[in-house]
Amino acid sequence: MRLSYTKALNRALTDALAEDPAVCVFGEDIGAGMAGPTLNLLDRFGPGRIVDTPLSEQAFTSMAIGAALTGRRPVIEFQIPSLLFLVFEQLVNQAHKFSLMTGGQTGVPLTCLVPGSGSRDGWAGQHSDHPYSLFAHAGMKTVVPATPTDAYGLLRSAIADPDPVIVFAPAAALPVRETVTWELAPIPLGCARIHREGTDVTVVAVGHLVHDALAVAEELAPEISVEVFDPRTLHPFDWPALAASLERTGRLVVIDDSNRSCGIGAEVLATAAEEMRLVAPPRRITRPDGTVLPFAPQLDRALQPHRDQLRRALRAVMK
Template identity: 65%
Template sequence: MPKLSYLKALNRALGDEMDRDESVFVLGEDVNFALTNITAGFLKRYGPDRVVEVPLTEQGFTNFATGAAMAGRRPVIEFQIPFLLLLVFEQITNQANKFLMMSGGQRSVPVTYLMPAAGWRAGWGAQHSDQPYSLFAHMGVKTVLPATPTDAYGLLTTAIRDDDPVVFFGPLASLGVREIVEYADLAPIPLGSGRVHRAGTDVTVVALGHLVHEALAVAEELADEASVEVWDPRSVYPFDWTGLAESVARTGRLVVFDDSNRACGMGAEILATAAEEMRLVAPPKRVTRPDGAIVGAVPELDVALQPTKAQLAEAVRTVLKSTGW
């Protein structure tokens, strides 16, 4: 069976959707030469009318995509760097995502904002290392954060077919993940549908994005001490609150492993909702970046700001030892 990388899954999903639906097109910087490999082979395959190379004009081309979507197309914008999503945050959250409501349901804006390199890589600098999915969830924009090649394929497919704007975060640290798959098994995955990667009975670890893989490693390390369930929401908005509640009902304990800044990050939302609405037998914990983390220039400093496996293991042990509220 073939081995599919995360990056190749994105290339495959986008190509499959462009084959299936003429209205889909991709635009972005350096897409002609497929700098990120997402559009590898596309210019030849689809031509310049569907592979649209754009200048460095992020606000301009994000608005352009909004217009094209209003006129019946399904644009996929590839962004190279996470902060570019901050530069166009207004165009996505305040314009594209509100036009359906403001038009009383007349016209939606089906744009996919594809961010295939979210998060930190040593030495990339402070302005290239964020992973701001929590901000889009806060603003009510559909946002997905798949951890595996299969989920990346399925959720990019769904994002493109969805009639609303959808932001897709592909964590940098996941791009190299490979998975043995049967191509025929690749299929769309609904938004707001979580996934149990490892079943357990003592504690639920909610892991987001690339941290899913680290959480699985920690669960394995702790296998002699505890039965750890690793649960991945896959999309942060909509969020599979029912799936989380079912997991917590099994375990009664919760730790969130989240590559967001601490204040107002997804981890905070998950803990708050669990505390309000679910039956936790002990206070939950979260492992995140610090408040307002600035990472990216010096590896030894930056590693100190990342949520780590050691922190997760310690948090899991603490929650397991807790005697209750």
Template identity: 70%
Template sequence: MPKLSYAKALNRALSDEMARDPSVFVMGEDIHLALTQTTTGLLDRFGPQRVVQTPLSEQGFTNFATGAAMAGRRPVVEYQIPFLLLLVIEQIANQANKFALMSGGQTRVPVTYLLPGTGWRPGWGAQHSDQPYSVFAHLGVKTVIPATPTDAYGLLTTAIRDDDPVMVFAPMPALGIREDVDYADLAPIPLGVGLVRRAGTDVTVVAVGHLVHDALAVAEELAGEVSVEVFDPRSLYPFDWAGLAASLERTGRLVVFDDSNRSCGLAGEILATAAEEMRLDAAPKRVTRPDGAVVIGCAPGLDLAVQPSRAQLTNAIRAVLKS
């Protein structure tokens, strides 16, 4: 069975959707060079009319994508680094994401915003190390963060076919992950449907993005001590609250493992909703970056120290079991 890498899965999804639907095209800065490897080979196959290299004007080409979508195209906009999204929140959240409502459903804006390298890696720097997915989920923009190559393919495919704007965050630490696949089994994955990656009975760990793999490793290490269920939401907005509630009915305890800042982050929302609406037999815990972590991103040693770790997750699991 062939192995599929995360980056290749994104590339394959783009290629398959461009071949299936001539209205799909990709655009971004230096996209002809395929610096992130997600657009490798697309220029040769589809030409410069459908693989569009943009000027260094994020606000300009993001609005261009909105107009193209309103005119019947399905653009995929690639942003190489996450801080660029902070320049275009207005264009995405306040314009593209509201046109359908403002037009009474007469106008759809099927744009996919692809971030093929979000989050931390050594030496990535303060301005490149953000995980801003919770911002867009908060603003009501459909947001997904695949953990595996199969999910990267399936969720990106679904995003491209969706008639609304969709954010696709591909975490930097996940890009090298490979898995055995049967290419015939690759298929779209619905938004808002989470997945239990490992069944358990004592505690539910909700792990976001690449941290799914760390959570599975911790669950295996603690197997003789505690039965850990690992829940991967896959889609952050809409979120699979029913799937999480079903998991907590089995375990009654909750830890959230999230690579974004603590205050006003996704982990806090998951804990709050679980506390309001679901079965909890003990106070829940969250393992995240500390507040303001990104401001030290230029110091690699300090940057590494603020990343949520397996050791922190282990301690949190043990703490909820004692409470």
């Protein structure tokens, strides 16, 4: 079976809705399936469970939280990553905090799906953010799948989880297709995946950048043996798996589509420096500090992590 990333998200939603009557979906234009993952769900599951919402992100996010507090298992689709800034209060200050503040009386089984996070080429400053590090920092379970199989499996686990989970589906990963010969199944949160084994350098690559890392690793194979490490879940991060990888390689490069300061790349470097085996100073490739992506395609690309930077970083850590 040939499986696209978006189709994998669609399959995950369909299977979750079919399996558990408490699952429901809220979002803008989801009845029409405009973003892709919700295509045909309205026909199959009806308007009682596939709820097209007015453009009131804050209210429908909190409404989904209220539903999650009272027995439902809602998924919210956010059409644009920057909408997350509108609902930071609802997600971080309400959904994330309820379990602790109530002394464990309740969980908030809410899933936020962001199909098309990061730059989509030409959508400019307010449609091109990739704020996964913000949510990981705030403590929300944060997932960034790189492949269709992982997108399916991680979204299924996110929906089944008793806590709020945010799933970023990077725009640059949406064109990825896989020939799937295996049964699609849930993949536990918090488990990294090593896409390619190597002995010289561990590259921690987030989301769509996994594919860039794999391409560069192949290209440099004659000179450097690169291990490509995909955390898949940024919070909770699979630190034991990273430690094991660095035991093998002792060198670390992170490629991360966050802004540089306080991004997940910074956290990976800090943790590795404090706790893990490193034989050379680590490097990270990120967006610049405080990035606003400019509109013109050359400028948009200039501020995102790219393969040249990765090549240079890999050669630098080998010196």
